[in-house]
Amino acid sequence: MQAKILVLCKHDGIRETILRLLGNNADWQGIGTNNLFEAKQMLGSDNFDIALLGNGFTEAEESEVTEFVNQHSPGTKTVYHYGGGSGLLSAEIYQALA
Amino acid sequence: MENFVIHRAGTRGYADHGWLKSSHTFSFAGYYNHERVQFGALRVLNDDYVAGGRGFGDHPHDNMEIISIPLEGKLIHKDSMGNSAIITTGEIQVMSAGTGIYHTEYNADPSEAVKFLQIWIFPNKRNVTPRYDQMLIKAKKPNELYQVLSPNKDDAGVWIHQNAWFNMGEFDTDTNVTYKLNNAADNGVYILILKGQATINGQALDTKDGMGIWAVDELDINAQAGAQLLLMEVPMEVKQQ
Numbered sequence: 571m572q573a574k575i576l577v578l579c580k581h582d583g584i585r586e587t588i589l590r591l592l593g594n595n596a597d598w599q600g601i602g603t604n605n606l607f608e609a610k611q612m613l614g615s616d617n618f619d620i621a622l623l624g625n626g627f628t629e630a631e632e633s634e635v636t637e638f639v640n641q642h643s644p645g646t647k648t649v650y651h652y653g654g655g656s657g658l659l660s661a662e663i664y665q666a667l668a
Numbered sequence: 669m670e671n672f673v674i675h676r677a678g679t680r681g682y683a684d685h686g687w688l689k690s691s692h693t694f695s696f697a698g699y700y701n702h703e704r705v706q707f708g709a710l711r712v713l714n715d716d717y718v719a720g721g722r723g724f725g726d727h728p729h730d731n732m733e734i735i736s737i738p739l740e741g742k743l744i745h746k747d748s749m750g751n752s753a754i755i756t757t758g759e760i761q762v763m764s765a766g767t768g769i770y771h772t773e774y775n776a777d778p779s780e781a782v783k784f785l786q787i788w789i790f791p792n793k794r795n796v797t798p799r800y801d802q803m804l805i806k807a808k809k810p811n812e813l814y815q816v817l818s819p820n821k822d823d824a825g826v827w828i829h830q831n832a833w834f835n836m837g838e839f840d841t842d843t844n845v846t847y848k849l850n851n852a853a854d855n856g857v858y859i860l861i862l863k864g865q866a867t868i869n870g871q872a873l874d875t876k877d878g879m880g881i882w883a884v885d886e887l888d889i890n891a892q893a894g895a896q897l898l899l900m901e902v903p904m905e906v907k908q909q
Contacts, residue, residue: 581728581730581767581768583728583768583770584728584730584768587727587728624730625730625731625766625767625768625794625795626767626768626795627795628795629794632794650731650794651730651731652711652730652731652732652788652790653711653712653729653730653731653732653765653788654728654729654730654731654732654765654768655727655728655729656697657696657697657712657788658695658696658711658712658788660695660697660698660700661695661696661700661705664700664702665702665705668702
């Protein structure tokens with residue numbers, strides 16, 4: 571079964587890079603957004619395994635996502651993404667899914 | 669309980685793409701080992717070889733302090749902040765990727781390979797304004813440790829957004845030195861033997877072996893003639909402001 575990953579990232583190029591890399595792995599399905607409201611709608615209506623918090627959100631917005639996930643989507647793991655590309659992405663997801 | 673870990677050179681992850689050969693001390697790209705993910709805030713320690721004229725095309729980074737140290741040869745760097753520079757052996761380069769940057773990194777020589785370390789440190793603050801710097805770090809004299817990186821703009825070497833200190837040393841004679849940690853309460857030290865042999869707190873290490881030590885105030889180092897060392901003092905816990 572594919573792991574479903576919501577990618578929250580305001581930098582369009584980095585979000586597209588992450589989604590492309592996720593698409594290279596048949597076990598992962600990535601969906602991206604740069605909008606906090608849209609992210610909460612998606613997290614509330616679909617079952618994501620991971621909410622991957624990329625760059626550009628304020629600390630308050632990041633906390634808002636984490637609190638929303640805790641309340642409305644407790645099966646989703648919130649993971650902070652670092653590095654912006656292929657270097658750490660796989661390890662971040664493997665660790666979250668372990 | 670042991671307060672150190674040793675990663676022998678031959679046990680590192682390895683990727684061979686022909687033009688790029690990379691040894692990974694910690695999990696990176698296609699190499700994943702759940703027991704080797706990071707040493708505190710030190711997340712990436714890649715020992716790279718790039719063939720002449722080849723390199724990394726335009727690609728993004730964010731939220732990471734990225735340090736490059738050429739060991740042989742030179743790199744040419746261009747980024748989305750408008751920086752264009754050549755970094756040669758004896759220099760150190762630092763990028764705070766922060767909210768996001770694009771860059772290219774190529775071997776500046778069309779025929780000779782470049783060998784360099786690529787080091788990623790978790791920042792102590794997410795989404796900082798991206799920045800770039802490079803600096804000459806050649807030792808003023810051998811047989812001493814000298815600082816090449818710190819958290820302080822006015823201190824020796826380049827600076828990063830993390831409470832980390834890097835020191836290097838080149839030794840032309842058997843030498844005993846002591847390294848006192850800047851922040852022993854929170855930090856550990858990861859040592860990479862760039863060349864030769866050294867004994868750190870009683871543990872014998874060879875070329876490209878790595879050793880992480882925590883819960884100590886200082887390190888007792890015996891460097892043999894011909895040894896070159898890199899010491900990376902980093903927080904053992906990643907905290908963000």
